[in-house]
Amino acid sequence: MILPSLEEAGSPHWRPVKYSLFPPLGLATLAGYFSSEDEVVLQDQHIEKLDLDDTPDLVCLQVYVTNAYRAYAIADRYRARGVFVLMGGLHVTALPEEAARHADTLILGPGEEAFPRFIEDFRNGHPEKTYIARWRSIENIPPVRRDLIKRQKYLVPNSLVVSRGCPHHCDFCYKDAFYSGGKSFYTTRVDAALAEIERLPGRHLYFLDDHLLGNKEFARALFDGMKGMRRLFQSAATVQSILDGDLIEKAAEAGLRSIFVGFETFSPENLKLSNKSQNLQRNYSTAVKRLHQLGIMVNGSFVFGLDHDDADVFRRTVDWGVENAITTSTYHILTPYPGTRLFARMEAEGRILTRDWSRYDTRTVVYRTRGLTAEQLKTGYEWAYQEFYSWHNILKACSHDTTLKQKLSHLMYTGGWKKLEPMWKLLTNAGLLNQMLPLLETILKNTK
DSSP states (O other): OEEOOSSOTTSTTOOTTGGGSSOOHHHHHHGGGSOTTSOOOOEETTTSOOOOSOOOSEEEEEOOSTTHHHHHHHHHHHHTTTOEEEEESHHHHHOHHHHHTTOSEEEESOOTTHHHHHHHHHHTTOOOSEEEOSSOOOTTOOOOOGGGSOGGGOSOOOEEOOEEEOSOOOTTOHHHHHTTTSOOEEEOOHHHHHHHHHHSOSSEEEEOOSOTTSSHHHHHHHHHHHTTSOOEEEEEEOHHHHHSTTHHHHHHHHTEEEEEEEEEOSOHHHHHHTTOGGGTTOOHHHHHHHHHHTTOEEEEEEEEOOTTOOTTHHHHHHHHHHHTTOSEEEEEEOOOOTTSHHHHHHHHTTOBOOOOGGGOSSSSOOBOOSSSOHHHHHHHHHHHHHHHTSHHHHHHHHHTSSSHHHHHHHHHHHHHHHHOHHHHHHHHHTTOGGGGHHHHHHHHHTTO
8 A cells, every 4th residue: 555755855845845745544544444365555755765666466555636646656566567547536536547547446436435345356357447435434444454554654643534625615625525425424333433543542632534523412421521531633724614613722722722714715706706705705814813822833725826815815825824823834836736626617617727737836837817816826826935934933923922832832842843944854764753752742732
C-alpha cells in the first residue's frame, strides 16, 4: 500500500516537515480489511524511499491531483512486471478514464464497502475493473492498522478520523466531489471513536475530519465521552458551527486547543459564487474572539483569486489575520480541481489553462482570472505569506492575545512553524520529528 509524495522532493516548495505531519491514515484504515495471514506493507514516499523492485501480489495506490503522475509512474513500473495494481482516491474518482490507463482496478469514491468486496474478488481470481460503494457507513469497520505506521517518523502520529465528508457543498471543494453520488457525510459510532482514542498513547490527538462539529448530536456525545481523558486535540470546523450553540464550549472542555477554520473570503459575492452559504452573514471576528476566550488557537484558511477579488484583497486579508491574532494562516490560489463544480463551470467558460495536474498545487494560477491578472494573483499570494509570517506581524498578532501564556504559545507555535526551517529539516531527515511532540503538547496546554 503506497502513498506517492504530493510534492516532488527537491523542489523549492518541498518542506519535509509539512509532509511528515500525519501518517497515511486512509491506507492504514483500508489495510484493516486484509486477513491476519496477509503480509501488508505500508509505504509513504514523504518519509521513506520506495522499494519498487519487489514483486508483491498486489499494489494499492492512493492518488491525489498533485501526486497523480508519480502514482502513474509507480503503477506502470509494477504492471510492466505483471504485478496487479489497484488505484483509488480523489483524483481517480474525478478522472477514472485517465487513471484506468495505469491500473488493473479502480475504486471510485470512499472504499469502506468497495475495498473488502474487491479483496474477496481478487482472492477468487476475478476482480472487476471498477468498484463503487453500494452503501456508505463506517459504523462497523475494522480497527485502523496502526501497527503498519512508522510512528517515529511523524510529528502527529495520533491522527484519527471519526466521520467522512462534510454536510456542506462548496463548489471548489475537492472532497465534496469525492463523496458525490451518495451519502456525503456520516460518522462512526461514538463508542467506537472513544475506544480508538483510548488505544492511542500519549495526550495529543489530531482529528483529520473535514468538519468535526458537523453532526451536533455525535460531536456532543463524543466530547462528553472525552471528558476526563486529559487529551489535547486539534481539528477543523466551520464559522457557523463555532458561533451556533454551545458545542464549541463542549469541545474546549474535552481538550480542543487548536482549530482549522475555512474563512476563505470576506466577500459575500464570492461566498455566494462558491456556494459557501455557511459563512454568509457570519461575523468572523466574533467567531475568533469566542475561540480565543476558550483558549483555542485559530488556524485560518483563505483563498485568493475568486472572481470578485481585487488588488487590495491580499492586504485586507493579512491585516485582518494579524489584528485578530490568528495563529497561522494558510493561503491558497483558487484551484479548480477536476471533478468539482468549479472546474466544470470554468471549463464551460473556456477558462482552464492547463491540465498539467502537477500544477494544481494552490500555488499556481491554472485558470483565466477575473478582477486580478494572473501576475497580480501570484505576486499577491506570495506577498501575503511573507507579510503575515514576518517577525513584525507575528509579534504584533501575539500582542493582541489576552494572557502571557497565550502570547507565548502563539509565538512558539507560529514562529516555530515558519521560522525554524533548518531545525525541522534536520529532525525530519534524522527521523526524530516525533521527539518534538512533547513541546507541541506543552504549547497547546498553555493556550488555556
